[in-house]
Amino acid sequence: MELLYETLAAELSESIARGVLRPGDRLPSVRLLARQRKVSVATVLQAYLRLENEGLIEVRPQSGHYVRPRRALELAEPRTSRRAHTPAKVQVSTGVAALVASMRDPSVVPLGSALLSPDLLPTGALNRMLAGIAREMSSAGATYESGPGLLTLRRQLARRSVTWGMSLGADDFVTTNGAVEALHLALRAVARPGDAIAVESPTYFGVLQLIEELGLKAVEVPTHPRTGVDLEELEQVIRTTASLKAVLVMPTVSNPLGTVMSDEAKQQLVRLVAKYDLDLIEDDAYGELVFDSPRPRPARAWDREGRVLFCGSISKTLAPGYRVGWIAPGRHQERIEQLKFAFTVASPTLPQMAVAEFLASGGYDRHLRRLRATLRGQVDRVREAIADSFPAGTRVTAPAGGFVLWVELPQGADALELQSRALARGIAIAPGQIFSARGRFAHCLRLSCGFPWSARIEAAITTVGELATVQLSRRRTA
Ligand SMILES: Cc1ncc(COP(=O)(O)O)c(C=O)c1O
Known part of the structure; x- marks a missing residue:
């Protein structure tokens, strides 16, 4: 209550x-x-x-x-990304490695990876449920939960799907190891090596890594920081890319832009993939973190043909370490179940049980309300600190949800160099280059606002702003 x-x-x-x-x-x-x-x-x-x-x-x-x-109100939003209509081989793994390494060091200020502070998550309650289940049912979790995954969890997901504005049944879901496995299975189901996938630009580096590792190609579609992927440009890409098999986007809170597409745009997007007989992979990892309630419907809500493979997880709201995610694969249900069995047989049962119980307990919505309000406050604070300390001409997103900011520095900045200089001062940031298959966005960076505001965070943002100012003035005088 x-x-x-x-x-x-x-x-x-x-x-x-x-x-x-x-x-x-x-x-x-x-x-x-x-x-x-x-x-x-x-x-x-x-x-x-x-x-x-x-x-x-x-x-x-x-x-x-x-x-x-709000000094941050004076900050302009980043510009729409430019077009690059030909498919590109992806190479982001090297850049991502430095970011992942910095995650392991607790002394580093965590502005790099999109992780939430454990203090904001109901880890204690979830762990108690897991322990209670393990104690009461001696055989719980000891058998495979193969096939589409734990039924009680799928029932809870079906119930929640009503609040998401799309009534799916328990049989419409397959549970996965986080959203990343859902995306992996989806890409495997719709494309073969050499095929192309259209993505937002910039997009989450994990998506680009999957595309890279599966031998696929990415076509980056211009994306507006507030309205999302440009649908006219997308149609142009579809018409000119014979090898294109699917579109992979985050219509409800994208990473890194924090965009929420309008209902009309989502509808148009679903119509577009149907018109060209493609599939849409919808990454809803941040869908529950829209600041304004009620949460908007996913694109899947307008899908009548089973073309939208809807992927989500609890990683951004409850516990990333539980690795509980899902996919509602539409017309690819059978293939996804086959792939899931072939790769991992089943997801671990106990975490699925605990999450199912947590969802059934009724505390989830209250937790989400609190989390959204906290994140909105943290994001505002970081925007203000950027307004105070970053070089003149810096642009930054005003996300509609989630907890990351996309920062566009004046041209000439080099985010990869900035990343290593910041790391030398004990601060992690995510350089813009890893959000593009072609290494674009060298003058951009992503800052995570997943940790409560503190003097340490404030000082770290001021330092990154100073490093950027010094870098730019050095380059101008060179
Ligand atoms: C947009 C997006 N999709 C998917 C994932 C992967 O989520 P999970 O930890 O549930 O695998 C992330 C994690 O950062 C993400 O930002």
Whole structure:
């Protein structure tokens, strides 16, 4: 059950997001609000403290609580990526290796990989459920859960799919080892080595790695940071690329841009793949993290022909280490089940059981509401710090959800060099080049906002801004 102060904080944060309460506005005094809402002063204080921690409001001594001014509003958004219509062989693995290595070192400030702080996840509750299941059922988890995966989990996914705006049945899902296995199976089912896959530009490096390892080619389609993949350009790509087999996109919170495509655009996208007899691989890994509720429908909701292979996981909301994900493969169901059996036989049973129980327990939506509000606050804080300390002319996304920012530095910056200079100062960042099959976006980087705001994070962002400024001025004078 949501606590009173949480409800109040959520309402106020909604008013700030909608612009009803504007930057610089004074909030009602604690006593007045307590009287108006018929709650205790302590409840209002707790709600204000939550908003303060989320970076939405600030206390001015002897004056009261105010909506924080937003310097970040002055930052322009990145430009739409350019076209490169021919399929490219992908080579991102080397660049990704440095990022993965930095993940292992706890002394490094984690602005590089899209990981959430364990403090934001209900790990304790989930682990207790797992332990309880293991204790009570001596044989639990000891047998293969082959075929499409654990039925109780698939039932829960089917129930959730109603809230996602598409009523799927338990039999429509196959459970996987995270979203990455779902994407792997999907690519295997629809394409053979040498075939091409259309992707957003920039796109998540893990997708590019899969394409690279499977001997496929990527065609990068221009993508707008707010509206998503350019559908006219996509149609052009489809018409001119004979080897194209599928389109792989993230219509509801993309990584790294944080884009949510409109319902109309999703519908048009589904129509487009049907028109050219292609498949659509929909990566919904961040779909539950849209800041504004209710979460928009996935593209799959408009699919009547089973062409959309819908992939998701709990990695960005509950526990990446549980490796619980899923795919609703549509017309490729049988093939995906065959592939899943051939590669891994089954996913581990116990984590599936624990996740099924967590979803059934009813606490998931409350957790998601809290997580979204926290992430929105963290993202805002990082944007503001970028506005304060990055070189003039820097552009940055204003994501509609998730917890990563795409930063476009002035031309001339070299993100790979910046990555190694930042790492030497104990800070991980993700260089733009690994988000492109062709090593584009050398002047861009992705910053993760998955950890609670702190002086350490603030100092790290200031340092990256200073390193970028020094790099640019050195290059200008060279
Ligand atoms: C867009 C996107 N898809 C898929 C994945 C992989 O998720 P999982 O950890 O569930 O395999 C990630 C992880 O970072 C991601 O960002």
